[in-house]
Amino acid sequence: MFLNLLYVGYEGESGMLSNLTTSEAFFMIIVVSIAGMIVQWRLNSVMSKYSKVPMPTGMTGAEVAELMLRSNGITDVAVTHTGGYLTDHYDPRSKTVNLSDSVYNSRSIAAAAVACHECGHALQHAQGYGPLRMRSALVPLVQFSSQAAMWLIIIGLIMTASSGSQTLCWVGVGLMCVSALFSIITLPVEYNASNRALAWLESSGLLVDEELSGAKTSLRWAARTYLVSALSAIASILYYVALINGRSRD
Numbered sequence: 306m307f308l309n310l311l312y313v314g315y316e317g318e319s320g321m322l323s324n325l326t327t328s329e330a331f332f333m334i335i336v337v338s339i340a341g342m343i344v345q346w347r348l349n350s351v352m353s354k355y356s357k358v359p360m361p362t363g364m365t366g367a368e369v370a371e372l373m374l375r376s377n378g379i380t381d382v383a384v385t386h387t388g389g390y391l392t393d394h395y396d397p398r399s400k401t402v403n404l405s406d407s408v409y410n411s412r413s414i415a416a417a418a419v420a421c422h423e424c425g426h427a428l429q430h431a432q433g434y435g436p437l438r439m440r441s442a443l444v445p446l447v448q449f450s451s452q453a454a455m456w457l458i459i460i461g462l463i464m465t466a467s468s469g470s471q472t473l474c475w476v477g478v479g480l481m482c483v484s485a486l487f488s489i490i491t492l493p494v495e496y497n498a499s500n501r502a503l504a505w506l507e508s509s510g511l512l513v514d515e516e517l518s519g520a521k522t523s524l525r526w527a528a529r530t531y532l533v534s535a536l537s538a539i540a541s542i543l544y545y546v547a548l549i550n551g552r553s554r555d
């Protein structure tokens with residue numbers, strides 16, 4: 306749907322994306338936000354459903370993670386416990402797979418799916434997976450650009466009104482593009498980690514049939530949250546481009 310909107314925007318009167326109005330771009334942001342809420346709601350309900358389905362082997366998320374790492378020849382990554390909900394992550398600096406309360410000690414297939422997904426990131430790191438390296442390289446730049454972009458655009462819009470110069474605005478948009486690029490590079494990283502997790506869960510024989518498809522469903526909905534983030538970043542850029550162009554036409 307979002308892509309259709311993009312296409313409509315692109316094929317508008319003069320065929321220029323820059324002709325998109327602020328209200329059209331704002332509508333895109335609303336659509337993406339609603340999609341985001343639906344995805345989050347589905348993710349919560351899917352996770353809640355499969356966190357009640359026990360692992361056939363009775364293993365905890367932490368035990369499954371240990372087994373996946375060791376059976377892939379990774380011995381220098383530790384599996385640790387971290388607080389919070391959906392805070393599971395792999396930390397490449399400390400080489401730790403951090404599993405949250407609902408995953409570490411849980412003996413459910415949702416916990417196994419999440420644990421293996423994080424181990425998928427550890428495997429990517431060990432094998433020097435390209436998109437992960439690119440994503441890690443962008444982290445310091447994104448921390449700066451996400452903070453600075455909004456301020457530059459606000460000050461830039463004031464300057465546009467007074468002096469007509471749009472330079473600062475476009476620098477701000479450029480920084481927003483860095484954040485959007487980060488969200489886009491995150492997609493192959495996340496989908497690949499899930500694919501590694503599911504391939505291992507299947508080949509190890511830990512999950513079969515319905516349990517395996519439950520793990521697939523859980524990870525598929527988790528991945529969609531990253532897709533929404535990327536679309537949201539693109540929609541925000543289109544909105545500010547329309548806003549800056551609109552100001553200059555006034």
Ligand SMILES: [Zn+2]
Pocket residue numbers: 422423426494495498
């Ligand atoms: Zn991930």
